Amino acid sequence: MTDQDPVLDLSGLTIDFGARRVLHGLDLRIGRGECVALVGESGSGKSVTAKALLGLLDARVATDRFTILGQDAAALDERAWRRIRGRQVALVHQDALVSLDPLRTVAREVGExxxxxxxxxxxxxxxxxxxxxxxxxxPGGSRRASQHPDELSGGLRQRALIASAVAARPALLIADEPTTALDVTVQAQVIDLLRALTSAGMAMLFISHDIAVVSQVADRIVVLRDGQVVETGPVEQILHRPGADFTRRLVQNALEPTFTDIGDRPAPGREVLRLEAVSKRFGTAHHPIVAATDVDLRVHQGEVVSLIGESGSGKTTVGRIALGLLSPDRGSVALDGEPWNPLPERARRSRRHRVQQVPQDPLSSFNPRYTTRRVVAEALRAQGRPAGTQEVAAVLDLVSLDADLLDRMPRSMSGGQRQRLAFARALATEPDVLVADEPFSALDATLQAELVGVLDRIRQEHQLGVLLITHDLGLAARISDRILVMRDGVVVDQGTPKVLIESSDHPYTRQLLAAVPRIRTSPRVLR
Structure with missing residues (x-):
């Protein structure tokens, strides 16, 4: 094999789940030091392609040609695949927390x-x-390396996952949405890291729904829609001379991020959630980790209040304290004017249904043996409410989910459907407050817009108070009444979206605005 031979040479890849074809004849050829991006919306076939290239897909896979470093990969058995995975081809998943072993330290994970x-x-x-x-x-040397994944921020977990993936020096790295759930600052750092890997000669397949991010790292782009290739070509061509309407729409959405203020809204109702001087610290006396310091926060009926900031800023800790899943070291939380946290759980149990969580990764929060019907019915029964087909279907209708999904398993649903189901489960208890922790970060722009609309409609119709935790300032501006900006556990800036975006003089808020990914104006120099 010569230096000009491709690391991956794939022709005519088709994938069938039973009678349903989800990928129609994909061709991919990736050379050393080259990054090829697969771009498309949720359900377009990107992630199933990644699994097929690693021999991990439980489906009917067929190819005309499939070689890795010149070896016929289509003929490999499971034993041969185990020798290749990690050594010749490695995968970086979107969700590092799910991918990393919770019982292993970072050092053991990378050492495996x-x-x-x-x-x-x-x-x-x-x-x-x-x-x-x-x-x-x-960062942090041996002290950080001895920590477990749940002790790290999202950005550090993603770095640990990348270190583990490249440890065996693979020729091809498959990065499946590696930056989607990260804040814009950490996202930029991970993009720089991936660029460095390709500059060092590693071949890369970069999978994403975000063409602005793709433009920062890819040499060529393949656009997928509903399992079919819509368009393929060099980055310069796809970004500046797209031939397909679908591609043109993806590019237009990413040209310049918009920060649309929601404008006037009805006056909010009564106060349903109050945090006063909430502080929380983890770690030891010698190595303290300050997660929150004197955080004050109010949420009223029918109001969306957003907490934004980088990974590790303390947003999720504040959310967990609001939910009563963590107790503050100092300060207090009141729910509808009554003490909520700190309190013994037995004193909260009768009111637990009044504050509900919508998680970032709904699939990992569902019982894997439960159907959609059972997920919602369990929440209804917990409140002593009827949980028949009619009642469950009525809850699904709140989030625009069809009743024909009742007997589907969540794992067989799209990302957008699963996130709607997470909202439905939370709404089944008729809460006063929703704490939504990055509920849209893993969704493509189309699904994100749909779910933002669903949340806004629910907020209005049910007069919910919503505490939205996000790293996306543009998203927060579209849906929030007020925004609080956190950094290192401290609220450093706050105000209405219009005030923050147009008038804030705080350097960190301006930094967040400036760090939003934009399509680059010139392509990378192809090696």
Whole structure:
């Protein structure tokens, strides 16, 4: 094999789930040091392609040609695939928290592929782990490396996952939505890291629904829609001379982010959630991690209040304290004017239904054995309400989900459908407050707009108070009445969307605005 031979050479890839074809004849050819991006909306076939390229898909997969480093991958059995995964082809998932072993430290996670593939002698593994973590900008040395995934911010988890993926020095890295759930600052850092990997000669398949992010890292783009290739070509051509209407719409949506203020709204109702001087610290006395310091927050009926900030700023900690899942070290939380946190759980239990959570990753929050019907019925029964087909269907209708999904398993639904189901489960208890933690971050722009509309309609019709946790300032501006900006556990700025976007003079708020990804104006220099 010569240097000009492709790392991946794929022709005519089709994928069938039973009688349904989800991918129709995909061709991909990726050389050393090249990044090819698969772009498309949710359900277009991007992630099933990634699994097929790793021999991980439980479906009927057919190809005309499929080689990795010149080896016929279509003929590999499971034993042969285990030797190739991690060593020749590696995968970086979208959700690092789900991908990383919760029982392993970061050091053990990164060290596993070194051991499995005998990359370096045993005596050199610890030093190689430190080198790998340093190469992806993972801070804190041995102290951070001895932590578990749940002790890290989203950005640090993603860096640890990338270090683990590249540990065995694969020729091809498949990055499946690696930046989607990250704030704009950490997103930019991860993009720089991925660029460095391709500059060092690694081939990369970058999967994303965000063409603005893709434009920062890719050499060529393949646009998918409903399992079919709509358009393919160099970045310059796709961004500046798109031939298909679908591609043109994707590009137009990403040209310049919009920060649309919601304008006038009816006056909010009574106060349903109040946090006063809430503070929380983790870690030890010698190594404290300050998650929240003197946070004050109010949410009224029919009002959306957003907490925005970088990964690790303390947003989720504040949300968990509002839910009563964490107790503050100082300060207090009141629910509809009555004490809520800190209190013993037995004192909260009768009111637990009044504040509900919508998680970022709904699939991991559902019982994997439950159908859609059972997910909603369980929430209804917890309140002593009828949970028959008619009642469950009525709850699904609140979030515009069809009743024909009642007997579907959530894992077989699209990302947008699963997120709607998470909203439905929360609404089944008729809450006063929703705490929605990054509920839209993993969705493409079309689905995100649909779900924002659903949330806005629910807020108005049911006079809900919503605490929205997000890193997306543009999204917060479209839906929020007020925005609080957090950094290092402290609320550093707050106001209406219009005031923050047009008038804020706080340098951190301006930094968040400036960091929103935009389509680059010139392509990378192809190597």
């Amino acid at each position: 592929p070194l051991r499995e593939h005998s990359v370096v002698p045993r005596a050199e593994r610890a030093a190689e782990v430190r080198r790998l973590l340093g190469s992806v900008g993972f």
